[in-house]
Amino acid sequence: MPASIALEPSLPHAQAPRHEKYDRLIAAAQALPKLRVAVAHPCDEASLGAALEAAELGLIEPILVGPPGKIAAAAAAARLDISALRQVGAAHSHDAAAKAVELVRCGEADALMKGSLHTDELMSAVVARDTGLRTARRISHCFVMDVPSHPDPLIITDAAINIAPSLEDKSHIVQNAIDLANALKFDEPRVAVLSAMETVNPNVPSTIEAAALCKMADRGQITGGIVDGPLALDNAIDLGSAAIKHITSPVAGRANILVVPDLEAGNMLAKSLTFLAGADAAGIVLGARVPIILTSRADSKTTRLASCAVASLLADAQRAMAKAVEV
Template structure:
């Protein structure tokens, strides 16, 4: 619990000073835009100038910077009970998301009617002068102690990144998708949702009787769909793989069968969908409060990957990020700590992956590790630990040490932090859509959208 204490008029002396510090976050700029109605795109992430050059980070609105002065006046000096009379500022430089700002105020005059004049200044911690000026405020006359114990927080954005993916994928031609054993209501619903949104054109492989029965239970007429009657799941999976190899399908989708059975056909040396790279699953997540998509790997296939496997896991995630519009993804390789520890193998693997990216053995991304989760996704946590890199606090991709850790992280975000999750298997000749009975409609739909975008945009080999 935070207690704020003021300095009343009679105790206020010329020369008294106070300061506060604040890390700029892109979320702050979204909140400011919603409060003020200022939708200047220069203040939003991923904005491109007219010349097409991408800004590294969004620019902090100057008036947002000016409001930080009120935090020093209202919280520190004079403190609670202070009210503005006027403020005059001149701006010199710009702040960007990720900058840490120092806001300083100093009493310069005590004017009539209990008005105090303050000299105000805002700088970055690396010495850049942002703004300077004065503020006149009405100073309280009595002591006030205020407990700040129940100020509600804000969650910025709600799955707008998935909305953007769907808007990009829906105009594209639907991809032919071999759906293996969609013989229950939930396993049939996913491909039908993808079809309704023009993302995929499903070819239904399995027991025709069970597929039609499932369609009846959800009230759908599937008489116009291609249905291949193959009740044996192993043979149905093999048939789906063969359709991809024959060019009749551009994606594979799991229905109501064991994942191992489907992927076993995918990885067969003779007639499978191998590419020379290991398979790995990538969760694609829209997390409220994050200004970008978050990719997490590998939470479904490789149980305890060694370094060689992690190279493929990392490259697969990078390749998917490219097709989702992230030109140079920032990859945070996770461990429990952010320093090398010979007793923790994941820290050694993370350091090796980072160096391999520097040497071009992993391509198309900025890779850094080891990073603990907090300093991989939170700039302030990274700054507190003294970590300065282009990835720390801003990771687009998280590479987890093990299957358990990746799976738990993705599900914690989904069921506790209200994130939405889709995802596909990478490393095969085509995207493989794995759906779960616990997935909601949005998760199924986005998994289809991700597969469609990848199928259309993947580089030709």
């Protein structure tokens, strides 16, 4: 893989062409072997079509897991040919989630992809104590945002899984995001732990947790990136705002990972960028044994493909790390 792949920064303050960052990301993933992906309950046109589009681009090798009749009906409605794809029958969506997870556990799939079922159905199977895909790491979600008006890609976490994360949870959330940034070959993961202000205020718990996370990074409890906070959103991503506040930091104004206080803040931030700034948001779940591709019915084709590309690059980095440990 090239040393500097799809997500390297553009010129400061220059508006990149729409999808330009994602196009480079997808191209980088196409250079890797196809990722074997168990697609849980792909029983509508959107989820089934996304899996086939990713397969046609050489990103994934989908395994369709769900009720055969429903999958066939979705394929017929969308005029999609699924005859060459492996299918694993399941009685309903919960059963599809369980069987998709089992394909990973037995080594027949390298990643999971959400089909037309609720996120909590899939995640319940993932976190099941005896049959799931838990690791020692807290499971968390990252949006990899392509914001046309911003020179750098942005990772926003956690906006989908952890509702009100504790300090310990946040340390895992930060580490997961740094690992993802390194897998995507960010030049340097720069983590801004966000709050409403950039000073520690005893009356605002998120500022205290931000300071604690910074000290954890100083002590080697969080590795692989630079962590700073608390930072407000403006002085996290805009150098001018950081200068006005006289903030001297390698992260302030240059953050490429934004850690939000809670799910509500993350959800609003990601959707604001999507619907007001024309951004795309590729979604990935980390902290399980394998990457989990989370897509929404509202996602564009480019976003769905980018989510698959992120999973492929992450899985490749995890394989490389596992080989290094074995040696």
